[in-house]
Amino acid sequence: MCNSDQFVSSIDPLHPANLIPQLCENMYRQGWVTGTGGGISIRDNNVAYVAPSGVQKERINPEDMFVLTVNDRSVVRAPGRGLKESACTPLFFNAFSIRGALSCIHTHSQNTVMATLLWGKEFRISHQEMIKGVRKGGMSDALTYLDTLVVPIIENTPNEEDLMEGMAEAMHKYPNAPGVLVRRHGIYVWGPTWEKAKAQTECIDYLCELGVKMRLAGMRTVPDDGEAVIP
Amino acid sequence: MCNSDQFVSSIDPLHPANLIPQLCENMYRQGWVTGTGGGISIRDNNVAYVAPSGVQKERINPEDMFVLTVNDRSVVRAPGRGLKESACTPLFFNAFSIRGALSCIHTHSQNTVMATLLWGKEFRISHQEMIKGVRKGGMSDALTYLDTLVVPIIENTPNEEDLMEGMAEAMHKYPNAPGVLVRRHGIYVWGPTWEKAKAQTECIDYLCELGVKMRLAGMRTVPDDGEAVIP
Amino acid sequence: MCNSDQFVSSIDPLHPANLIPQLCENMYRQGWVTGTGGGISIRDNNVAYVAPSGVQKERINPEDMFVLTVNDRSVVRAPGRGLKESACTPLFFNAFSIRGALSCIHTHSQNTVMATLLWGKEFRISHQEMIKGVRKGGMSDALTYLDTLVVPIIENTPNEEDLMEGMAEAMHKYPNAPGVLVRRHGIYVWGPTWEKAKAQTECIDYLCELGVKMRLAGMRTVPDDGEAVIP
Amino acid sequence: MCNSDQFVSSIDPLHPANLIPQLCENMYRQGWVTGTGGGISIRDNNVAYVAPSGVQKERINPEDMFVLTVNDRSVVRAPGRGLKESACTPLFFNAFSIRGALSCIHTHSQNTVMATLLWGKEFRISHQEMIKGVRKGGMSDALTYLDTLVVPIIENTPNEEDLMEGMAEAMHKYPNAPGVLVRRHGIYVWGPTWEKAKAQTECIDYLCELGVKMRLAGMRTVPDDGEAVIP
Structure with a gap:
């Protein structure tokens, strides 16, 4: 596991690390992810981006993202400051492996x-x-x-x-x-x-x-x- | 059909190409056009502006617009990137031709x-x-x-x-x-x-x-x- | 009646001409003034500010305001572009004259x-x-x-x-x-x-x-x- | 009691004096604190920040904050312009003293x-x-x-x-x-x-x-x- 920030420092607003915070804020306004529950994962080729566990979904930053290999779910990038992987991760990966999906929402x-x-x-x-x-x-x-x-x-x-x-x-x-x-x-x-x-x-x-x-x-x-x- | 961007490059915020994205975002917040459904068409003299099919209504850009002649619904300007004409278009045109309306909302x-x-x-x-x-x-x-x-x-x-x-x-x-x-x-x-x-x-x-x-x-x-x- | 714009050109965000657009937008988000209905009037000494009739309440500008004397409801400042006085005006003035209120909301x-x-x-x-x-x-x-x-x-x-x-x-x-x-x-x-x-x-x-x-x-x-x- | 503004002049957006206005606005949008009711208190070491009584919760400024000692609830910083201490204060302090909480919401x-x-x-x-x-x-x-x-x-x-x-x-x-x-x-x-x-x-x-x-x-x-x- 490395902390390489290349995964979360794109200036493209549609890059997964930038998009997930926007989409989570939108879901928060819809009442879907209050109380830190729920979230979204987006695949980008061989890796998948997931927001961490237990954070306020309307206040996520790109650098809070976990990045995992789609292949075996190993973490290639983790945020600092003690954030934990989301318990939803294996569920998101069901959609990737069973359906070939590129994104999954909870x-x-x-x-x-x-x-x-x-x-x-x-x-x-x-x-x-x-x-x-x-x-x-x-x-x-x-x-x-x-x-x-x-x-x-x-x-x-x-x-x-x-x-x-x-x-x-x-x-x-x-x-x-x-x-x-x-x-x-x-x-x-x-x-x-x-x-x-x-x-x-x-x-x-x-x-x-x-x-x-x-x-x-x-x-x-x-x-x-x-x-x-x-x- | 041409792609002339003159139709979608006004700096006037009330130009149809600029207004439709704002109004669609507002309708999204009201719960009227979630899941890409619904929309609005605005006429400007001989042409009518319509957002494309199947896009997120809170994330439309002026350059996504279709522009059609009011007369015979022929496309005078289409967006790039494979966007399709909205299936609502003929319905919007009912309002133009039967009532002489200048705008129609779905x-x-x-x-x-x-x-x-x-x-x-x-x-x-x-x-x-x-x-x-x-x-x-x-x-x-x-x-x-x-x-x-x-x-x-x-x-x-x-x-x-x-x-x-x-x-x-x-x-x-x-x-x-x-x-x-x-x-x-x-x-x-x-x-x-x-x-x-x-x-x-x-x-x-x-x-x-x-x-x-x-x-x-x-x-x-x-x-x-x-x-x-x-x- | 004059059109003197001194009434609507303050840079103070809490000046009635600036405040009414903000408050109307807030009321629009609450579902209180959709379809152009409803509004608010604010008194400032001898005059009262009222938004015009039939406009979209989330898109009002300071220069759209009517300004009337509290005394006899005569218009001291009217917006251009054919805007009409709100039919709510006499009702707002009930609150001013009967209760001595400085603001009334509908x-x-x-x-x-x-x-x-x-x-x-x-x-x-x-x-x-x-x-x-x-x-x-x-x-x-x-x-x-x-x-x-x-x-x-x-x-x-x-x-x-x-x-x-x-x-x-x-x-x-x-x-x-x-x-x-x-x-x-x-x-x-x-x-x-x-x-x-x-x-x-x-x-x-x-x-x-x-x-x-x-x-x-x-x-x-x-x-x-x-x-x-x-x- | 002093009015030292050091308590409310941080540039850190997560400082309690800056955070409380944001959180209150969010609660207002959720319909939790309309009509000036409700609020939040946040402790910062020996002091606690509380918004004043009777203000519009979506329009609070950092300089509106009361700052009190956690110990004995004495006011170490009060806003000017006649603002009154919130009647919720003793209730918030219940959470601090009985549970050792660092924040309380009403x-x-x-x-x-x-x-x-x-x-x-x-x-x-x-x-x-x-x-x-x-x-x-x-x-x-x-x-x-x-x-x-x-x-x-x-x-x-x-x-x-x-x-x-x-x-x-x-x-x-x-x-x-x-x-x-x-x-x-x-x-x-x-x-x-x-x-x-x-x-x-x-x-x-x-x-x-x-x-x-x-x-x-x-x-x-x-x-x-x-x-x-x-x-």
Whole structure:
């Protein structure tokens, strides 16, 4: 491990080390990463950038980044001042290795948590324009208005690292899923670029918010499904 | 088609190419255009400016703009880097050709989507001050406090372009309507200037939000109407 | 009437002509003045500053201001470019003449509109810390935690100017009221300084929001009152 | 008492006198300190910084700060222009003296007020990821996903200073509590640093918001608890 700052000293505002602080601040304003939870990882060729654990997501600096090899998750650059690696790292890497994603986002958005409290093993919604903003498996063709979006819900574990296996399993079982919901916790969403990972996270979050509103108002999110509806 | 950048290099902050990025960022903060959906078009004499498809609406640059002739929708200026024309373009042009509007806005606001889930063929509301911020047909005299705002709701189609005919039909059938709601999708609103298109979108969105709250609380939005109310 | 720009060319950021644009932008972000509705007036000795009618409240410039004599509401300075005087002006002046206020705020906040839909002739709430942020009549001693906040609700009129009489009547009938709610419209709140007018507006809006939530959840806002509660 | 401005003239953006204005503005945007309510205190060795009473929390300047000795709460630096000491000061000092905290935050967040209206003597929630962002007693080890967060609720008093005893009592009775809710008022949360006080406030506020949503939707926040649920 070295501390070479070449990884975090680009003047390009779209360099991962500069972009992650901007995107995290944006997610903070959306209420997705308050209390230091959640984050985003972006790959750049052989390495991946991840913000550290336990920091305020609206106040990250480029020099706070961890940089890890995509290959074996070894740290090639760590920030100073005692910052720790994020427990989300192995989960982000699931998206890189299983789907070939280049970016992965994790939020604690209440819309996603409420969805996991009102649905069972899958969140399902159909006949919504925003479904068209989501790709099959998060990576290939966009879903159409006629498709049903299905996001698997896995059970939470006391340690975030221990979600790795459950998330991987769900990704294999649901090859078309663009993300994985974690009950009483939040969601992981990925994409072939950071732009698409971000847009897909926004679409799925929107659909969770709308789905929760619909269900609480007594409506089905999949019209012809046999899903139970709150009376 | 040429790429002449004269269309997108004004230093006037109110030039359409500079204004659209500002207005899109504002709409993003309102939750109207997350996940790359929605947008705005502004006419400038014979040409109309439209942001491209599938981009993050809070990060648009002037040089990303498409410029099309109002006459026949031919592209006179396209951005580089593989950006595609927005599927909303023909819908925006409905407002230009049928109403003579100079600006048209499209949002995926959840307030409008919820309104389309709770109302049938028309969203109707009366006796609200904000109705006064809306013009007949979006273009002429302002509605009064004593008028009922009626916004037609058309059914969504798998491809956005295919909404063109349905939207045009609704505009002809409802000459006083200042916008058209699209079920499970969002809304199109227009006006004689970008300022008025924007203000009217804000008024109608406010009225959809309030209408949804009222209905879910068991109140009628048109006091003496026979509209069904959630018990 | 003259157009002397001395009224709107101060470099002091707290000068009314500079302050009103900042405060209006802040109110826009709170959702209080979207669609061009609402605004604020600030007195400076013998004159009062008011933003014009029908403009986007987050994009006002100092040179857009109207300046009127407090005495007889004659215009001493008007903006160019065809801007019209705000219809709120006589209502703001009610606060100046009847209460001796130095600032008055008008919002279309949905919290206040919902309160007018759920309460009858008065909005009443007690036993809330935020009540302590409100002064008797908007001007003198602060209410205590043991006081009940009572805000009269007047009926809306098709023309805003016509609210003048009803608002004045309510102010005389309720000398302790710090503001007047207008059914299906919004609220007027005033204070001895712009800071206190703003803080009181925020407190009353907060209490309307909370009161609406409480009532919809089946709780009384005044514990021992005989007020009807949604079952 | 002296007015030495050495306390408030640092160029370090993380100096308490510079940080408190930033953090207060952030809390204002979250809706936690509107109407001048709420605030934050940060200790710096032997002294503590507190913003004054009754000011707009998004417009505080470093030179507005009060600086007091931690030891005996004597004022070593007061702002000019007639600003008064915050009534929250003794409450902040409870956290310093009883828990050894270095920062304490007070909000009027409606999420916390609604929690105090829907729960009795304690707000309880379990099985939520965000619980892991909270430390035992606000100061030591983090709670685990398997722990139940318990925040005592004390009754409000007409004068904020009079909450001092009730808050101290609750802190002694609930040594693991990371904060104290005040019925119909808000919450006090502290931590070993300002970063941790802020993160914990965000986590607890998130959990209050989620808990209220769950309860209003008929769900228990502690699955196996005997807690009454709204039918």
